[in-house]
Amino acid sequence: MSPRHLHPGLNHPRSPEAEQAEVGSSVFGFWIFLMSDALVFALLFAVYGTQVHATGSGPHPAQVVNLPSALLQTGLLLASSYTFGLASLALKFKAERPGLASAWLCVTLLLGLAFLGAEVHDLVDLYQRGAAPQRSGFLSALHTLVCMHGLHVATGCLWLLVMLVQIRVMGLASEVTSRLMRLALFWHFLDIIWVGIFTVVYLQGARL
C-alpha cells in the first residue's frame, strides 16, 4: 500500500489499494463535515459567551451548575472514547475476531447511554428548579449548547447500534470498517466538544 493513501485516523491496511484510496477519500470528506459541525458548536459557544450574564430575573450560572454531576458525565464520556479506541484497535489487529470489536462497541454504547441518562437527569432537575430555558437568555443558551451536544451523542448511539447490527449481518466488510472509522472520528470529536462544554459552562459557571 502506498503511503499517500494513508489518512488521519486509524487505517485498515488489509484491503486492496483501490479500496484503500476510496476509504481514504470518504474519511477525508468526513473530516470536512466535522470541521463544518465544529463551526456549529463554535457559534453556540459564542452565543453562550455573549449571554452568560444575560440572566434577566433568572438564576446565575453558579446557581444552576451541578459540578459533581458534570464531572461524572465527563468521566463517562471520556471512558467511552477510550473503549471506542479499544474497539478500533481490535478492528485493526484482531480482525479475525469481530466479536471483540463488537464487545468494546457495546461497552461504548452503554457508556454513551449512561452519559445521556445523567445529562437528561440534570436537565430535568434544572427544569424543576425553575431554571427552564424560557427563563432567560443565559438559560436558553446553556440548554441549547448542552442539548445540541446531547443530540449529537444520541445520534452517535443510534449509529453505533446500526453498526453493531451491520457487523453481525455483513461481517467486517470494507463499507462496515469504513463507517466505523468515521463513527470513531465522530465519537472522539464529541468528546472534544464536551471538554469545551465542561470547561466553559461548568468550571467557569461554578465561579460566576
Place this chain on the structure above:
Amino acid sequence: MSDLHGWLLGRLSWDALPFYSAIATVAAGVLVAGVLAAVLFIAATRRWGYLWREWLTSLDHKRIGVMYVVLALVMLVRGVIEGVLLRTQQAVAINNPGFLPPEHFSQLFTTHGTIMIFFMAMPFLTGLINIVVPLQIGARDVRFALLNAISLWLTVAGAGLVMISLVLGRFSTGGWSGYPPYTEPPYQTGVGPDYWIWALTLSSIGATLTGINFATTLYKERAPGMAFMRLPLFAWTALCTSILMIFAMPPLTVATLLLALDRYLGFHFFSNTDGGNLMNYINLFWLFGHPEVYILVLPSFGIFSEVFPTFSAKRLYGYTSLVLATLAITVLSFTVWLHHFFTMGQSAGVNAAFGIATMLIAIPTGVKIYDWMLTMFRGRVRLTVPLIYASLFLMLFVVGGLTGMTLATPPVDFQLHNTTYLVAHFHNMLIPGTLFGLLAGYTYWFPKVFGFRLNEHWGRVAAVCFGLGFLLAFMPLYLLGAAGMPRRLSVIHQSAFAPALWVAEAGAVLLFAAVASLVVQLIVSIRQRDHTRAPLGDPWNGRTLEWASPSPPPAYNFAVLPAVHDRDAFMWLKEQGQAYRAVVQPAPINMPRNTPVALFIGAASFVAAFGLVWHIGWAALGGVLAAVACVVVRSFNRHTHQTVSSAELAAEHNRWVAAVQAAEAVNRDLELDPRNRGRAEPTL
C-alpha cells in the same frame, strides 16, 4: 372536534386560503394550474416511468445538475414577476395606496429576496457546478453521489415550502434577512416566519452538504496529472465556493434554528426581554450573509474565466493571478460581515476596520477585471451570447464595485443605509455579477448537456433586454436613494420621485421581457434542434476537459480517464493530435445505481417542515423519523453499484471516435452554422 382538528391539521384551516388579496388569489391559482398542467402533460405523454427512471432517481451528477437548473429557472420566473409587481406598486402608489395592500407588499419583497438568493441563484450555480466540475477535472462522478442527490432534494423541499406558501397561509413580512425581534411571536404570530425559517434551514443544510461533497471531489477525484495549478478557473471557483459553503452555511443554520427555538418554545435568544440579544442574530446572519455574496459571485467569475478565453480563442490571461485573487476573496469574505450594520452601535474604530477590510476586496476583484480584458485583447473575439453577457458584466460590475466603495465608507453608509441606493448596489452586483454569469454558463454548456445549441437570436434578445432592463431599473434607484428614499416603501409620499420610479418601472418590464425571451429561446431551440445538433462534443473549440466527451456525455463521463499535461488540457490534446483516440480494452467501471432514497429523504423533510410550519405534530415527527429510517435502511443495501463492462465501454467510445473522425472540422466562422456538429478545427 376542535381537539381532533388540532391534532390532525394543527393550525391549518380555511383561513389559510389566499383570499386576502386579489393578486394573492390569482398567484395561487396560477401555481395550482401550473402544477396541474405539468402533471397532465406528463400523464398525457406517458412519461412518468421515464421521469422516474431517468431523472428523479438518478445519481448522475449531470442529471442532478440539470434538475437544479430547472428548479432555478422556474423560481427565476416567479422572482422576476414579484420584482415587477414591487416596482409597479412603487410607480403607481405615489400619494395613493396603489394596488397592493402593505402586508402583501411586505410578503412580496420577502419572497422575492428569499427566492432569488436561495432558490434561484444557489440552485443555478450548484447545478452548473454539478454538471461541469466532474467533467472538467476528468472525474467519473462526485465523491458522494447519493449525498449529492440528497442535497438536491433538500433544496427542492425548501423551494416547495416557499411555493406552497402561495396557496396555504402567508409568507413572512420580515424581509429576506428575517431580522428579529420583528420575526418573533409578539410581532408576527402567523406561519410566515416559520415558512421562511424551515425553507432556509432545508436549503442551508443542502448547501452545506454540497460544499462538503464538491470540496472532497475537487481534492480527491482529479484525473492523473490534474495538479491544482492546472485546474480550470471554474473548478477553482467551485472549490472556493465549496469552502465558503462549508464555513458560511452553518451560521445560517444556527441563526434560523435559534430563531425557531424563540418562536416555538419561547426561548430568549433574540427577544426584547429576559436577556435576549438581537445583535447575536444580526452577527450570525451576516457571518453567513457576506460569504454568501461570494458563494454567489465566485462561480460566475469562474464561468467568465472560461467564456473569455474560449470566445477569444486565447489562453486565459494571468491564470495565477486569477487563482490568487479568488483565494484572497475567499479569505477576505469572512472579514467584512459587519459592514451590513455599520449603523447598529459599534464604535467608530470597529466600523473603520471593517470598512477598510471591505475596500480591500476591491483589489483582487480589480485584478480579475483586468485579466479578463487582457484575455480578449488581440484575441479572435466572437460576440456570441455568452460573450455578450460577459462584456455587459465587465462594464456594469465595475459600476457596482464603485458604489460598493461608497457604501463601505461608514460615514457615507450612515446616509445611504436602508435607502434604495443599497437596493441598487446589491442588484448591481447580483444581476450583472451572478445572473449574467449563470446565463452565460447556461448558454455555453447547454450543447454539452443536451447535444444541441441554444437559439442564438433569442439569446441575444434576452441578453440585450437584461442589460438595458437592468440599467433602466436600477440606475434611477441610485439617484432616489441618494435623495433619501427608504427601501421597502409600499406607499410613497413624494411626487418628485415619480419620474425616476417610472423609468425603473420601464426597466422592470424589460427585465420581464428578458425572462420571456429565455422561455421563447428554450422552446424555439428545442423545436429547431435538428439545425443545431453538436453531438460530437466540441462546438466552441473548447479548451478544457468537459469538451473532450460526446454530447451528451455517457453516465461515466470518460471511458478512459484523460491524462492531463497542460492547463488547457483538451486544447493540448487537440494540438498534439492526441484527442479522439480509440481505446482497446478499457478497465470496467463501477457506477452507482439509481435509487429513490434521496427523493424519499427530500419528501420526508418536506413533510416534517410543513408539519412544523403548521404545528402538525405527527407530520413533523413522522417526517423526521422517516428521513432517518431511509438513511438506516439504505445503509444495509450492498447492491448500490453496477459495473459497465469493458466491451460496452470500448464500443460506445470507439463509435464516438469514429464519428468525430468522419466529421468535417469547422472553423470559427461556422460556429453558429448547422454544419457545426461539434468538431472544431484545431487552429484559428
